[in-house]
Amino acid sequence: MGLLSLGTPLDWHEAKQYNEHVRDNGITQLINIFKQHSKTRLNDKFYWGDEVEYMLVDINDDSKTARLSIDKDYILDDLNDPEKPESYNKAIENDVSFHPEYGRFMIEATPLKPYNGDFICDYIYVEKNMIKRRKISESELPSNIKPLTLTSFPRMGCEIFTSPNAKPIGPASQSLFLPDEIINRHARFPTLTANIRKRRGHKVAINLPIYPDVNTKLLDDSIPKNRDYFNSDLEPWIGASKPGFVYMDSMGFGMGSSCLQITVQAKDISQARYLYDSLAPLTPIMLSLSAAAPIFKGFLVDQDVRWNVISGAVDDRTFIERDEEPYPGYDFFGGLDVEEEVKDHMNNLGGGKGINGDRIINEFGDTNLKINKLTKPIQKIPKSRYESIDNYLSDEHYKFNDKKSYFNEIYNDIYSPINEKIYNRLIESKLFDPILAKHFAHLFIRDPLVIFNERINQDNELSNDHFENIQSTNWQTLRFKPPALYPDGENLSEKPGWRVEFRPMEIQLTDFENAAYSNFITLVSKAILKYNPNYYIPISKIDNNMKIAHKVDSVLKDKFWFKNPKLWNLKNSDFIGYDLTWFDRFINQGNDELINDKVYLNGYFEDPLNIEVEEETPDVGNSDENESKLTVNEIINGNNIFPGLIKMIIKLIATDLIPDTLKDNNHCNLNELAGDLLTLQQYLKLISYRASGKIPTIANWLRNQVLQSPLYNQDSKVSDELNYELIKKSQIISDLDFNHPELLESYFGKSLASFLKSRQAPTINGISNGH
Ligand code: ADP
Ligand code: MG
Ligand code: MG
Ligand code: MG
Ligand code: MG
Ligand code: MG
Helix, strand or coil: CCCCCCCCECCHHHHHHHHHHHHHHHHHHHHHHHHHHCCCCCCCCCCEEEEEEEEEEEEECCCCEEEEECCCCHHHHHHCCCCCHHHHHHHHHCCEEEECCCECCEEEEEECCCECCCCCCHHHHHHHHHHHHHHHHHHCCCCCEEEECCCCCCCCCCCCCEECCCCCCCCCCCCCCCCHHHECCCCHHHHHHHHHHHHHCCCCCEEEEECCCCCCCCCCCCCCCCCCCCHHHHHHHCCCCCCCEEEECCHHHHHCCCEEEEEEECCCHHHHHHHHHHHCCHHHHHHHHCCCCCEECCEEECCCCCHHHHHHHCCCCCHHHHCCCCCCCCCCCCCCCCCHHHHHHHHHCCCCCCCCCCEHHHHHCCHHHHHCCCCCCCECCCCCCEECCCCCCCCCCCCHHHCCCCCCHHHCCCCCCCCHHHHHHHHHCCCCCHHHHHHHHHHCCCCCCCCEHHHCCCCCCCCCHHHHHHHCCCEECEEEECCCCCCCCCCHHHCCCCEEEECCCECCCCHHHHHHHHHHHHHHHHHHHHHCCCCCCCHHHHHHHHHHHHCCCHHHHCCEEEECHHHCCCCHHHCCCCCCHHHHHHHHCCHHHHCCHHHHHCCCCCCCCCCCCCCCCCCCCCCCCCEEEECHHHHHHCCCCCCCHHHHHHHHHHHHHHHHHHHCCCCCCHHHHHHHHHHHHHHHHHHHHHHHCCCCCHHHHHHHHHHCCCCCCCCCECCHHHHHHHHHHHHHHHCCCCCCHHHHHHHHHHHHHHHHHHCCCCCCCCCCCCC
C-alpha cells in the first residue's frame, strides 16, 4: 500500500458519537481474525523486520546552523508514487519501503519484504538494506539536507529550529513552542494532535528535570509569559509547568522523536504469547542500553531517554482519569460527554477522589446512565496510551520442548482497568481465554483518536481498520500483532501471521549500530524460542525498571529487577565457551574448514573448545526469591555463574545458524561466511561493550560532547551554535567519516572503530538507480 489512506478525519467533538461504534466493530473484527487464524496457522516461518525513523536536517556550514527541514516531505510521496518511476522504482528495486511519520521533517523506512532469519547472511543483509534506505533518501534530497537518525533534535521547540522558519501559533497543537508546520500534512496527523488535546481538555504537559551544572538556573526561561492567542497559553502558569523542569506542551516533542522497532513472527499464537512475555522484562534493559536522548528543547536534561517524553506527549487522559486535581477554572472531564448535572455533582465531590477501584461511576448509582449515554464508563487510568505493557499474555498453551508453563497470574500484578463489555464479548466468543481477553479489553478502554468519515461503516469480515484504530494507538513497549483478515480462498501462509513488536529502543546514529540492535533483538527472540528461559517477574517490577532506565547512565550505575538466574531454567555449563572470543577461534579455523560439511556433522560446533566445565558457585541471592537485582552488564554478558543473553545468541549461531547455512548453500554465499561471522561478532561486541561500559551509550557521548565544548557555558543550555556542532559531529559518526578518527574512537572505542575503518564497505555497489 502507498501512503495513508486519505479521507476526512473528524474533529473530536464530531467523532466521539462513533467511539462505541468503532470499539464494537473493532472487537467484531478481532473475533473474526481469531476465527480465521488462531487455530489454522500453526507453523509460520520466522520472519522479521525493522523500522528506522529519520529526521531531515538542513545543515548550513556558512551560517553554522542545523535546522529541521519541514519542506522536503515531497520525497515520501515521490518514493511511493508508481507514476514517479525514477523515485518509486529506486525504492522497490532496492527492497526498501518509505513511510510517513508524525513529523513533516521525518521519514520512516523499512525493508520492503520481511527478512528471513534462518541463515547467517540474513543478519548481514539488514545493514546493507539500511544503508540503501539512507542512500536513496539522500539521493532524493538537496545536498544540504541529511537524513539523520537522531532520537531527539536538541533544539526542537527553541526560537528558530525549522527550515524554513515557522512560528508557533498553530491551532492544532496550540503549542507555545512548536509550530503546526512541523506536523505531517496528511490530515490524520494534525487531527490526531488536536483530538488528543480536545479529549484531554487541556494541552499535554511534559516536565523533564534540568541537568544541574555549576551555572545552571533551575528554571525553564523559555516559556512565554504574555502570550494571548489561546486560552491554553496560561496553562504553564496555573499548574502545567513545574519549577526546575523543562516544560513541553505538544505532541511533537514526543512523536517527533525517533526510535528503532523490531517485529518478529512466531510460528503460532501460543509461541507468540510466550515470546511476548519473555521479551517484556528486556524492554527497560534495552531502553537503558540504547539511551540516546539527553537534550530537549535546548536543555541538557537529567535523564537519558525519550520514553517519558513521548508517553506524556500523547497522553489524552482527562484529569479525572489521571486522578489529578484540575487546573483552576478547568473541570475534571475534559472532552468527555458528561451531562452538566452529573458534572456538577462530581465536581462537587472532587471528581470522586479517594475512590479506589476502576469505575468511578459506581459511586453514583443512577447517574451512571447519564454519564454513559454515548460512551463507556469513566475510569481511573494509571497509564498513558504510550507506556509499558500492563499484562503478560501467559505461556500456558506453549508446550515447545515439553516445557511446563512458567506463567503465574501473580505476575500480572498491576492495576490495569478493562472495558468490561469488551471482555465479556471476547469470553463469550470462546476464542479467548481470560488472560488474552483481558489484554484486549485493556487496550479497548481507550477512545479512538481519529475517525475518518468515509471509514465509519466497514465490512467486518474483511476489514480490520476499526480494530487497528484502537490497537495501533496503544503505543506500548511491546505490541502483540494479530494477522489481518483475508477473503476466503487466500493462501494465508503467505500473509503476515502472529507477530510481536519490540518498541522501547532509541534510534542509533549509524546503520551499523541499528543493524546491531535489530539483530540482537531478533537473535535473542530466536534464542528464547530455542532455549526457553523463564524470565517472568511481576509487571510492577518491569515498570519500576522503566523508571530506572530513564536515569543518567543507568546502564552502568543502576541495577534492574530481573528473574533470579537460578530460576531461568538454563544451565550455565551449557553455554560456557560461547563468548565473543568464540568467533575468533572459529574464524581462525579457516574458511575451508568452515564450509566442509563434516565439520558440523562431527559435532565440532557443539563443543568448540573442549573447555572443562567449571564447578558452579551459585551466589545470586536467595534461591527462594523470585527476583534479584542485576546490572545490565550481567544480564547481557553473564558471568561465571549464569549465561547472559549474548552467550545464548552465540550458541544459537554456532549450533543452528552456521550448520543450517552450510546445509542450504543456495541461500548464502559461503565464501563470505567468515567475513559475515566477523561482522556478526562486531554487532554483538557493540552491545556487549555498551553493557559493560567499555564504550559509551549515545546519551553519555552526547552529554560529554556538550560538557566538553568551548561553546558550553556550564548552564545546561545548548545554544544554536552548539546544536550545529552536535549535529555536525553526529553526521560524521553517521557517515563513518574516518577523516575524524578521534571522534569515531570516542564513540565506538578503538576496537570497533578499527573494524569499521578497515572493513570492506558493505558490498552494496551503490544503489540500483531505478531504470
Ligand atoms: P508498524 O508501523 O505497524 O509497526 P510497519 O509496516 O511500519 O508496521 O513495520 C513492520 C515491520 O514488520 C517491517 O519491518 C516489516 O518488514 C516487518 N514485517 C512485515 N511482515 C512481517 C512478517 N510476516 N513477520 C515479521 N515481520 C514482518
Ligand atoms: Mg511503521
Ligand atoms: Mg514509526
Ligand atoms: Mg538472505
Ligand atoms: Mg512499528
Ligand atoms: Mg503503522
